[in-house]
Amino acid sequence: MAPMTAGEEGVRWLDAEEQSVWRSLLRAQSRIEEELDRDLQARSGVSLVEFGILVALSEAPGMRMRMRVLADSVIVSKSRLSHQITRLERAGYVRREPCEEDRRGFWAILTDQGLKVLREAAGGHVTRVRERVFDRLTREQVRQLGAVMRLLEPGDGAGG
Amino acid sequence: MAPMTAGEEGVRWLDAEEQSVWRSLLRAQSRIEEELDRDLQARSGVSLVEFGILVALSEAPGMRMRMRVLADSVIVSKSRLSHQITRLERAGYVRREPCEEDRRGFWAILTDQGLKVLREAAGGHVTRVRERVFDRLTREQVRQLGAVMRLLEPGDGAGG
DNA sequence: GGAATATGGTTTAAGATTCAACTGTTTTCG
DNA sequence: CGAAAACAGTTGAATCTTAAACCATATTCC
Numbered sequence: 001m002a003p004m005t006a007g008e009e010g011v012r013w014l015d016a017e018e019q020s021v022w023r024s025l026l027r028a029q030s031r032i033e034e035e036l037d038r039d040l041q042a043r044s045g046v047s048l049v050e051f052g053i054l055v056a057l058s059e060a061p062g063m064r065m066r067m068r069v070l071a072d073s074v075i076v077s078k079s080r081l082s083h084q085i086t087r088l089e090r091a092g093y094v095r096r097e098p099c100e101e102d103r104r105g106f107w108a109i110l111t112d113q114g115l116k117v118l119r120e121a122a123g124g125h126v127t128r129v130r131e132r133v134f135d136r137l138t139r140e141q142v143r144q145l146g147a148v149m150r151l152l153e154p155g156d157g158a159g160g
Numbered sequence: 161m162a163p164m165t166a167g168e169e170g171v172r173w174l175d176a177e178e179q180s181v182w183r184s185l186l187r188a189q190s191r192i193e194e195e196l197d198r199d200l201q202a203r204s205g206v207s208l209v210e211f212g213i214l215v216a217l218s219e220a221p222g223m224r225m226r227m228r229v230l231a232d233s234v235i236v237s238k239s240r241l242s243h244q245i246t247r248l249e250r251a252g253y254v255r256r257e258p259c260e261e262d263r264r265g266f267w268a269i270l271t272d273q274g275l276k277v278l279r280e281a282a283g284g285h286v287t288r289v290r291e292r293v294f295d296r297l298t299r300e301q302v303r304q305l306g307a308v309m310r311l312l313e314p315g316d317g318a319g320g
Numbered sequence: 321g322g323a324a325t326a327t328g329g330t331t332t333a334a335g336a337t338t339c340a341a342c343t344g345t346t347t348t349c350g
Numbered sequence: 351c352g353a354a355a356a357c358a359g360t361t362g363a364a365t366c367t368t369a370a371a372c373c374a375t376a377t378t379c380c
Contacts, residue, residue: 011283018294021306025293026212028312029189030235035315047336052186068358075190080337082360087336104345104358123171133185134178136311144304146181151296152188155195207366228328240367242330247366264328264375326377336367347356 032132039128044121049074050088051125053081054118057094057110064109066099093117192292199288204281209234210248211285213241214278217254217270224269226259253277 014022037048046054052074057063065073071081085108088094093114099105110118134142174182197208206214212234217223225233231241245268248254253274259265270278294302 011287012290013286014289014294017306018302021302021309022289022293024306024309024313027235028309029193031315032312033189034235066358067360071359075187075194077338078359079339079361083336086360099358102346102358104343106359126171126173129174129182130172133182133312134174137308141304141308141311142178142181144301145308146177146184148297148301148305149181149184149188151301152192152293153184155191226328227330231329237368238329239331239369243366246330259328262328262376264373266329321380323380324378326375328375329373331372332370334367334369336365338365339363340361341363342361343359345357345359348354350351350353 035132036125036128040121040125043124044117045091046093046117046121049076050084051118051121053084053088053108054093054110054114057108058115058118062109063115064097064107067106067108070108088114195292196285196288200281200285203284204277205251206253206277206281209236210244210253211278211281213244213248213268214253214270214274217268218275218278222269223275224257224267226265227268228265230268248274 033048040046040048040051044051053070056070056073057065067081067085068078071078074081076084085094085096089096093111095109095111097107097109099107137145193208200206200208200211204211213230216230216233217225227241227245228238231238234241236244245254245256249256253271255269255271257267257269259267297305
C-alpha cells in the first residue's frame with residue numbers, strides 16, 4: 001500500500017496482525033449486533049437499544065431513571081433517547097413523569113406492560129447471546145475478553 | 161437441546177462475569193464506533209462505513225467490485241449499499257459501470273478522487289484507531305482479542 | 321425450448337437517527 | 351439580587367436505514 005500523503009508523515013500504520021484483528025473486530029461487532037437485533041425484533045418487537053433501555057429501567061430503584069442518566073447508561077444521545085422514549089411510550093412500555101426536585105427534568109418509568117415484555121423477551125435473548133458469544137469461548141477467553149473490553153470502554157482517556 | 165419457547169423454563173442465564181463482560185462489550189463497541197465515525201466524518205466527510213467501502217474498493221483488483229461482493233465484504237444489506245454507493249457516486253468518489261459478463265450486475269469503481277480522499281483520511285484514521293484501541297492493549301492482549309474475534313465473526317454456526 | 325425460480329440490483333415509502341435550534345430551569349458569580 | 355452561563359430535555363427538518371416491492375437477467379429443470 002502506498003505510504004502516507006499530505007501532512008501524515010509520522011503515521012504508525014497497523015501491522016499485519018493489528019490490521020487483521022481490527023477487521024475481525026469490526027465484522028464480528030456488526031454481525032453480532034445485527035443478528036441479536038433482528039432476533040429480538042422478530043421475537044418481541046423491540047430493538048436491541050430499546051431492550052437495553054428496558055433493562056436499565058428495570059434495574060433502577062423504582063424502575064425509573066432520569067433521561068440524562070438513562071441516556072448515558074445506554075450510550076445514546078439525548079435527542080435519540082428522547083425519540084426512543086416517545087416510541088416506547090407510544091407502545092405503552094414506558095411513561096414519562098416530571099421530576100419534582102429538578103423541574104427541568106423528567107423520569108422515564110417502566111410500566112407493568114414494559115416489564116412484562118422485558119421478562120418475556122429476556123430468556124430468548126440471553127439464549128441467543130449465549131449461542132452467539134459465550135458458547136464459542138472458553139472460560140479463559142471470556143476472562144480475557146472482559147479485561148480487554150474494560151480497557152477499551154472509557155470514552156476519552158481524559159479521565160482524571 | 162433445551163426447549164426454547166415462550167415459557168423459557170430452561171434458560172441458562174448469564175453469570176456475574178458473563179454479564180459484566182457482555183455489557184462492557186456493548187459499551188466499548190458503541191463508543192469506539194461512534195468516536196471513530198465522528199472523527200472520520202469531521203476530518204474527511206465520510207462515515208466509517210463509507211470509509212470501509214473505499215478501503216475495500218482500493219484493495220480490489222482494478223479498484224472495482226461487484227455490488228454483491230462489496231455488500232458482503234463490508235457487511236451491509238444490498239439495499240443499504242445501493243444507497244450508500246449512490247451517495248458516494250454523487251460525491252464523486254465512486255462510479256458505477258454495468259458488468260459485461262453478468263448483465264444484471266454492476267461494478268462499483270473507485271475514482272481518482274475517491275482514492276485521494278481515502279489516502280488523505282487514512283493516516284488520521286489509523287492514528288485514531290491506534291489511540292483508541294491498540295495503544296491501550298499489550299501485544300498479548302491484541303493477540304487474545306484477535307483469537308476471540310475470529311471465533312465470534314462467523315454469522316451462523318449452522319453449516320449444514 | 322420454455323416456464324418457474326433464483327439472483328443482482330434498484331427504488332419507494334416508512335421508520336430511525338442526527339443536528340441544530342429552542343424552551344424552561346438551575347447554577348454561578350460579580 | 352440579577353445577568354450570564356450551564357443544564358435537562360424536546361422538537362423539527364434533513365439525512366440515513368430498513369423493508370418490501372419491483373425490474374431485468376440467469377439458471378434450473380421438466
